[in-house]
Amino acid sequence: MTCAPGNAIAQSMTEDPTFSPALLPAGFVDLLTPDARTEAEGVATLMGVFASHGYNRVRPPLMEFEETLLAGAGAALAEQSFRVMDPDTRRMMVLRPDITPQIARMAATRLADLPRPLRLSYAGTCVLVMPAKAEESGRQIMQTGIELIGPDSPQADAEVVCVAAEALAQLGVPGVSFDLTMPPFVPALLEEAGIAPTTRPALLRALDRKDAAAVAELGGPLAQTLIALLRAAGPAAQAVAALNSLTLPPKARAILQRLIDAVAAIAEQAPDLRLTIDPVEFRGWKYHTGVCVTVFAVGRAEELGRGGRYLCNDNEPACGLTFRPDVLFRMIPAAKALPRVYVAHGADRATAAALRAKGYATLAALPATAGQQGDAQAEARHLGCSHILSGTTCTELA
Amino acid sequence: MTCAPGNAIAQSMTEDPTFSPALLPAGFVDLLTPDARTEAEGVATLMGVFASHGYNRVRPPLMEFEETLLAGAGAALAEQSFRVMDPDTRRMMVLRPDITPQIARMAATRLADLPRPLRLSYAGTCVLVMPAKAEESGRQIMQTGIELIGPDSPQADAEVVCVAAEALAQLGVPGVSFDLTMPPFVPALLEEAGIAPTTRPALLRALDRKDAAAVAELGGPLAQTLIALLRAAGPAAQAVAALNSLTLPPKARAILQRLIDAVAAIAEQAPDLRLTIDPVEFRGWKYHTGVCVTVFAVGRAEELGRGGRYLCNDNEPACGLTFRPDVLFRMIPAAKALPRVYVAHGADRATAAALRAKGYATLAALPATAGQQGDAQAEARHLGCSHILSGTTCTELA
Numbered sequence: 001m002t003c004a005p006g007n008a009i010a011q012s013m014t015e016d017p018t019f020s021p022a023l024l025p026a027g028f029v030d031l032l033t034p035d036a037r038t039e040a041e042g043v044a045t046l047m048g049v050f051a052s053h054g055y056n057r058v059r060p061p062l063m064e065f066e067e068t069l070l071a072g073a074g075a076a077l078a079e080q081s082f083r084v085m086d087p088d089t090r091r092m093m094v095l096r097p098d099i100t101p102q103i104a105r106m107a108a109t110r111l112a113d114l115p116r117p118l119r120l121s122y123a124g125t126c127v128l129v130m131p132a133k134a135e136e137s138g139r140q141i142m143q144t145g146i147e148l149i150g151p152d153s154p155q156a157d158a159e160v161v162c163v164a165a166e167a168l169a170q171l172g173v174p175g176v177s178f179d180l181t182m183p184p185f186v187p188a189l190l191e192e193a194g195i196a197p198t199t200r201p202a203l204l205r206a207l208d209r210k211d212a213a214a215v216a217e218l219g220g221p222l223a224q225t226l227i228a229l230l231r232a233a234g235p236a237a238q239a240v241a242a243l244n245s246l247t248l249p250p251k252a253r254a255i256l257q258r259l260i261d262a263v264a265a266i267a268e269q270a271p272d273l274r275l276t277i278d279p280v281e282f283r284g285w286k287y288h289t290g291v292c293v294t295v296f297a298v299g300r301a302e303e304l305g306r307g308g309r310y311l312c313n314d315n316e317p318a319c320g321l322t323f324r325p326d327v328l329f330r331m332i333p334a335a336k337a338l339p340r341v342y343v344a345h346g347a348d349r350a351t352a353a354a355l356r357a358k359g360y361a362t363l364a365a366l367p368a369t370a371g372q373q374g375d376a377q378a379e380a381r382h383l384g385c386s387h388i389l390s391g392t393t394c395t396e397l398a
Numbered sequence: 399m400t401c402a403p404g405n406a407i408a409q410s411m412t413e414d415p416t417f418s419p420a421l422l423p424a425g426f427v428d429l430l431t432p433d434a435r436t437e438a439e440g441v442a443t444l445m446g447v448f449a450s451h452g453y454n455r456v457r458p459p460l461m462e463f464e465e466t467l468l469a470g471a472g473a474a475l476a477e478q479s480f481r482v483m484d485p486d487t488r489r490m491m492v493l494r495p496d497i498t499p500q501i502a503r504m505a506a507t508r509l510a511d512l513p514r515p516l517r518l519s520y521a522g523t524c525v526l527v528m529p530a531k532a533e534e535s536g537r538q539i540m541q542t543g544i545e546l547i548g549p550d551s552p553q554a555d556a557e558v559v560c561v562a563a564e565a566l567a568q569l570g571v572p573g574v575s576f577d578l579t580m581p582p583f584v585p586a587l588l589e590e591a592g593i594a595p596t597t598r599p600a601l602l603r604a605l606d607r608k609d610a611a612a613v614a615e616l617g618g619p620l621a622q623t624l625i626a627l628l629r630a631a632g633p634a635a636q637a638v639a640a641l642n643s644l645t646l647p648p649k650a651r652a653i654l655q656r657l658i659d660a661v662a663a664i665a666e667q668a669p670d671l672r673l674t675i676d677p678v679e680f681r682g683w684k685y686h687t688g689v690c691v692t693v694f695a696v697g698r699a700e701e702l703g704r705g706g707r708y709l710c711n712d713n714e715p716a717c718g719l720t721f722r723p724d725v726l727f728r729m730i731p732a733a734k735a736l737p738r739v740y741v742a743h744g745a746d747r748a749t750a751a752a753l754r755a756k757g758y759a760t761l762a763a764l765p766a767t768a769g770q771q772g773d774a775q776a777e778a779r780h781l782g783c784s785h786i787l788s789g790t791t792c793t794e795l796a
Contacts, residue, residue, distance in 0.1 A: 026486055063423065
């Protein structure tokens with residue numbers, strides 16, 4: 001017996017040209033079949049890989065007091081957060097825009113006495129007042145990720161990247177690339193090289209635009225170095241060679257060396273991973289203090305995830321990476337619908353149960369009004385069933 | 399090789415006597431390992447049973463405009479809902495306190511053209527301004543459930559109960575009981591019997607308290623009938639016999655007959671299911687218009703789930719049932735931790751990958767500072783590992 005999935009329902013559920021966007025606020029959507037299943041099953045796959053590397057699942061709440069959620073690592077998130085008053089305490093509560101600061105809070109409080117390295121994983125929903133970037137349409141976003149708390153080493157940075165890469169491979173996401181940055185590097189370099197504070201904002205903007213002409217004009221004694229840094233961005237092996245050949249003041253060199261060491265540690269664990277480096281990138285990071293990473297699919301602009309090093313609320317070192325399942329799961333095949341069997345009135349219940357155990361969905365005949373029995377075959381087709389069960393016999397529909 | 403789970407971490411993560419409740423608002427909690435995994439895996443089990451009966455998963459958003467979420471079936475939920483202003487449209491948005499009204503909205507709009515019966519399932523988080531009852535401590539609650547939209551028949555009522563019972567059996571919840579009620583019955587009976595509107599509130603309160611003396615005093619011509627109804631509550635077979643022997647006015651009799659027919663349809667599909675009936679129960683139902691059901695575990699006061707018949711936004715008949723996974727999963731064994739293997743520095747990566755594929759969690763050695771190597775055995779024990787991988791050899795710790 002072969003059963004083809006009932007695609008009629010799945011298709012009409014994902015495309016509805018009559019849907020009026022006025023029904024839901026911008027950035028909030030109804031996810032239908034099969035997308036809702038693709039997301040749930042994809043999250044389970046990611047969490048399974050995280051668990052297999054010793055990351056224990058936690059589930060912090062959707063809302064917290066403003067004082068706890070926006071403290072420490074979370075302070076940068078204040079403007080993205082919806083707030084409501086708790087009628088009980090009259091204190092303000094925040095609907096979380098990000099889960100990482102909650103993990104940082106837990107690590108510093110309830111989980112402070114657990115042995116380190118502390119490996120935690122999570123999957124949950126976040127809400128943003130506005131999407132972070134114009135091209136990201138969602139205000140309700142899923143986050144699925146890991147946090148590695150305790151060690152501050154290139155090996156720890158590398159573990160997070162390599163576990164994330166394994167999770168994407170397990171999910172079947174094609175052509176993944178990890179872009180590494182070191183956000184503290186450029187500000188530290190400008191400071192150490194004595195670039196005047198009044199010049200820095202314009203110079204940072206020029207670097208952000210990758211505008212070599214403006215950098216040459218504003219960079220003073222650093223101009224050649226900064227242009228060389230701009231040009232060094234690209235595939236990791238070449239970038240590291242270019243960065244090693246640069247002369248840098250000692251503090252900036254030490255910060256950059258950590259990025260180079262992390263690249264080496266990743267290459268040792270996962271030699272085939274596609275890595276790029278952008279040494280001058282420093283924008284868009286909220287609470288990060290070390291090596292940062294953005295995950296892309298080759299040829300696509302959307303981020304699949306991002307992460308990096310930060311400090312927990314009590315200044316304990318940590319690094320992590322968060323996937324955006326809603327973006328990720330548009331890139332993988334939709335979850336397969338179960339083949340559907342229509343269970344005619346009076347059909348054998350044990351046979352129906354056996355079909356379910358074999359992976360079929362069985363849909364019981366349900367007359368609109370009691371006693372009425374329609375054409376079972378027509379009804380089966382109407383409901384997207386490929387088979388019909390009558391008595392103990394399951395037949396494929398012609 | 400036998401690997402015992404690393405219970406040390408799991409235990410210390412669920413019990414922390416130093417936790418200050420001031421850190422989180424009342425009713426919002428951090429779920430730790432293993433509870434967060436038990437919940438996630440339990441939800442997957444429930445959703446799997448729902449899918450096997452043809453219920454397609456949907457995922458409505460966490461927030462909607464007040465006008466859509468609190469319309470129709472949702473109107474009864476207004477006082478339980480947090481609201482925030484959408485800065486984009488300046489309209490009020492509601493953080494959902496319940497998912498069923500969202501499904502009712504979807505059925506009446508985007509999914510209006512799909513064939514009926516329309517079977518939908520969902521799993522998601524809801525937030526209440528205050529918990530519905532004193533004994534339920536959560537304001538953030540999980541809901542996992544099904545909605546069966548279209549048919550208005552005892553067979554449809556029965557399907558929802560029987561699918562829910564199968565899901566609980568699959569999950570391994572012991573001693574489940576389904577308590578059936580018909581909330582419209584008593585109000586209709588008082589109306590039809592001509593009980594004065596001024597007497598009704600006191601009489602309803604007396605019925606609600608199961609106070610036979612007060613019912614006798616206030617019930618007028620209905621007193622004997624109402625007392626008989628109070629006494630009829632209990633196991634379904636006896637209750638139905640008692641109800642069948644009562645003389646009732648025709649409209650009230652028709653409403654009650656639907657409850658009796660639903661009981662018969664359930665008994666036909668699942669003869670061993672423990673069913674009770676409470677014919678006078680009418681409180682605590684928000685938007686229900688027909689047979690309602692509450693799921694209990696024998697000997698426990700907490701509800702595991704509830705559901706019943708209602709009307710979608712366009713008055714289409716529907717019935718559904720929602721589980722409370724946070725209550726449910728306290729009753730089943732905790733998700734088993736993966737056995738943990740400590741991967742010593744320089745151990746073979748392929749062997750570690752093979753162990754993961756076999757169901758082990760492998761924890762990489764991560765010195766606090768680069769280059770430092772501690773005592774691998776001590777570190778392994780510290781992290782709750784039962785085994786250590788050195789080179790290609792996995793050894794059980796003594």
